[in-house]
Amino acid sequence: MHSTRLLRVALYARVSTSGHGQDAALQLDALRQAARDRGWQVVAEHTDTGESGAKRDRPELARVMQLARSRVVDVVAVWRFDRFARSTSHLLEALDEFGRLGVDFVSLREQIDTSTPMGKAMFTITAAVAELERDLIRERVQAGVDRAKAAGKHCGRPLRAIDLSGAERLLAEGVGVRQAARMVNLPEATLRRRLAALRQKPIGEDAA
Numbered sequence: 001m002h003s004t005r006l007l008r009v010a011l012y013a014r015v016s017t018s019g020h021g022q023d024a025a026l027q028l029d030a031l032r033q034a035a036r037d038r039g040w041q042v043v044a045e046h047t048d049t050g051e052s053g054a055k056r057d058r059p060e061l062a063r064v065m066q067l068a069r070s071r072v073v074d075v076v077a078v079w080r081f082d083r084f085a086r087s088t089s090h091l092l093e094a095l096d097e098f099g100r101l102g103v104d105f106v107s108l109r110e111q112i113d114t115s116t117p118m119g120k121a122m123f124t125i126t127a128a129v130a131e132l133e134r135d136l137i138r139e140r141v142q143a144g145v146d147r148a149k150a151a152g153k154h155c156g157r158p159l160r161a162i163d164l165s166g167a168e169r170l171l172a173e174g175v176g177v178r179q180a181a182r183m184v185n186l187p188e189a190t191l192r193r194r195l196a197a198l199r200q201k202p203i204g205e206d207a208a
Contacts, residue, residue, distance in 0.1 A: 007115075009035050009075040009106075010044040012064045014083045024049065027079035030108055034077060043073060065094070068103045080109040164198065167191055 013027035024047045035042050044067055046060035061084070067073045076098065078084040084107070085091035095114070098105050104115040113119035170180040177195075181188040 007038075007040045007074040007104075008043045008072065009040040009077050010046065010064050010067050010073040011035070011042060012046050012061060012076060012078050012084060014048045014058070014061070016050065027083065030079055031077050034106070034108055040075060043067075065097075068098060068101055071101065071103075073103060075104045075106060075115065077106040077108070079107070081107050081112075162186070162190070162194055164191075164194055167195075171195075 011028060011031040013024040013031070015024050015027075028045060028047070032042065044064070046064050048058045048060040064076055068076055081091060085094065095105055098114070104113070104119075106113045106115070106119075110122075112122050166184045167180045167186065170183060171177065175183070177192060178188050181191040184191075
């Protein structure tokens, strides 16, 4: 918890393109007003222009994070989550770091302010929802993989192209899978898998 001293705040804005209704000045004006209302001292203003929110490395955001790590500021304020973070995981990662540094985070549009008890509670809820979202995504992906495997479909890396014509001719001539694999210079397990995938049924073991 911060003392009653004047809190130092860094303001951060981002526009991905020039024009198209985006204006960093509007974001900064709202942030400056919020700082005045709260009695904060604005010590830095940083704006990334023409930078996609999906980019990991944004020069001005990097400077804001360095200010926090150097304990030059007590608060980082943004206009909206998507101006700051490229994803939910990035947001939670940054907020976790701010928490360890003792730096608060404010997002005006979402009304998140971790310097207040309500803001901390909202952050906890946001983090829980994000974790639930990750778990649901993992479950959906695994369910899809399981369904694909049950249908006999290959999951994972694309299969390397292998010419099975030689092995198939040998098998048609009565050569066993093990011997055919040696003759065409393939691992026996690989040949069995490819033939099973091709025919959609397991290849029986050789008789002796």
